[in-house]
Amino acid sequence: GAEDNASGCAGVLEMARIFTAAPAEATVLFICYAGEEQGLYGSFYHASDLVAAGDDAKVVAMINMDMIGYNQPATALDVELETGAIGVALVTVLEDAAAQFTTLVTESSTGFYCCSDHKPYLDRGMPAVLTIEADWNVYPDYHSTTDVPANLSLDMAREILRMNLAAVSHLAKAGLDIVFADGFESPAPF
Secondary structure: OHHHHHHHHHHHHHHHHHHHHOOOOOOOOOOOOOOHHHHOHHHHHHHHHHHHHOOHHHOOOEEEEOOOOOOOOOOOOEEEEEOOHHHHHHHHHHHHHHHHHOOOEEEEEOOOOOOOOOHHHHHOOOOEEEEEEOOHHHOOOOOOOOOOHHHOOHHHHHHHHHHHHHHHHHHHOOOHHHHOOOOOOOOOOO
8 A cells, every 4th residue: 555555654754853863951752653444453553542641632743644645646735734623723824834835735624533643643532633645535545455656646645744743843842943954855866
């Protein structure tokens, strides 16, 4: 699954790499969950453990990157931001980051949320948002052996990553000048 969900995991790893050079004032956890397709197992247990430990009130934001690398040919780079009522303010932060740092067209959904690792957090009263490329539902290689890197758009993934990175930087009080300093958003030199 290059698109679902190696693209999101690669984004998480890149954000972690960037934040090692740009320490934030707040604690930022970078997690790739297992068992999403089988029933949200990893995120369910992590969110439940936060509640059990009394740490759920410390969660300012959970930003979930699921399927961030496909763009239907000849269409705009667009991202869907999906949350529940508790995540509306977080959607605004992401929309502002997209407007300031990307060319993304944002679409938001705050009434219904489903089926990805943000759900267990929302169900337990923690602000969470799914960031997913808006063409996920027309991806011709969805859940197939042909979901390979050659089908993905680095531009799409880069723009979603920039939006998320700017939003997390804002929320965690990390300097954007440091976060965007190493040129991660530039194409690889190979």
